[in-house]
Amino acid sequence: MTTVGYGDDHVEVGGHFPAPGDTAPSFSLTGREMNEVSLEDFAGQRKVLSIVPSIDTGTCATSTRKFNEQASRLENTVVLVVSADLPFAAGRFCGAEGLDNVLMLSTFRHHAEFVQAWGVDIQSGRPRGLCARAVIVLDEHNQVLHSELVDQIKNEPDYEAALSVL
Numbered sequence: 001m002t003t004v005g006y007g008d009d010h011v012e013v014g015g016h017f018p019a020p021g022d023t024a025p026s027f028s029l030t031g032r033e034m035n036e037v038s039l040e041d042f043a044g045q046r047k048v049l050s051i052v053p054s055i056d057t058g059t060c061a062t063s064t065r066k067f068n069e070q071a072s073r074l075e076n077t078v079v080l081v082v083s084a085d086l087p088f089a090a091g092r093f094c095g096a097e098g099l100d101n102v103l104m105l106s107t108f109r110h111h112a113e114f115v116q117a118w119g120v121d122i123q124s125g126r127p128r129g130l131c132a133r134a135v136i137v138l139d140e141h142n143q144v145l146h147s148e149l150v151d152q153i154k155n156e157p158d159y160e161a162a163l164s165v166l
Helices: 058-071 087-097 111-117 159-164
Strands: 002-006 009-014 028-030 036-038 046-051 077-083 102-106 134-138 144-149
Touching: 028 111, 046 058, 058 077, 058 087, 058 102, 058 159, 087 102, 134 159, 144 159
Parallel strands: 046 077, 077 102
Antiparallel strands: 002 009, 028 036, 028 102, 046 134, 134 144
């Protein structure tokens, strides 16, 4: 178990956080149309997983906008934004913001499996039950190229470090 900052406090984060060189664990998440989406659906593509607590926070919204902007410049790469938000909320956000280069995915049907397998399970404090903020970059074969568990939930990830491995 590790800890990350939550304002002046710290929260415990459980699960196995993937490290560079690891093979990414499989997942099943829910897409905007309430459809099941799996890691295998993106076979042969590079993947940027931007894992956020909730799209309804300023930092999560900012990081989603920034990854949306960068995604249009990336070859053979999909940007997946994963949160506990319902697909309806994520869809409204992307529609209102005009974001069409990221794919919003929800943990709401498979929360426990995802947060444990990907090491983003906030287990204490007020945000307990949400995902910790993280960025994980995978190659075409689901090998982890970059991983960052952001040390303070209110901070943005290191975009340059994440995207430079692509």
